[in-house]
Amino acid sequence: MNISPSLQALDAVAIQLMVTANNVANxxxxxxxxxxxxxxDGYQGQGVRVADIRRRSDQGPHIPDNPERLAAAGYATAAEGWVQGSNTDLAVELTRLMREEATYTANLRVMRTAHEMAGNIIELTA
Incomplete structure (x- = not known):
């Protein structure tokens, strides 16, 4: 049994988990x-690998940089005093985390099964 595709998938999913965790943290x-x-696709269509890590280009919401100062000055819609917030969508990120966890777990099970099969073959030949 070739476990190379599962190893590649574990590496790729580990990177996905790190990127998703960074998105949630920020x-x-x-x-x-x-x-x-x-x-x-991995080498010769086997497994999977990371092609690219890209930053999303859509803008986040406008948030006040100092809400107390804006309220005291009477700014409600002024352009100054506002900054661009994060464009991280927690619903999307948490859904990705669930998918990545399931993918990681499935590939670990494949590797565990391959290990058990190899152990059984060694026991049969001994």
Missing amino acids: VNTEEFRAARVDLE
Whole structure:
């Protein structure tokens, strides 16, 4: 049994998990742009690998840089005093985390099964 595709998938999913965790950790960071991982087929169509990590270009919401100062000055819609918020969508990120967890777990099971099969073959031949 060839476990190379599962090893490649574990590496790719580990990178996806790191990118998703970074997105979630920076959900409240001003001007943060969430990233996503693009995957592609592995060597000769076997497995999967990371093709690219890209920052999303859409803008986040406008948030006040200092809400107390804006309220005291009477600014409600003025352009000054506002900053670009993070464009991280927590619903999307948490859905990705669930998918990535399931993918990681499935590939670990494939590797465990391959290990058990190899152990059984060794026991049969001994």
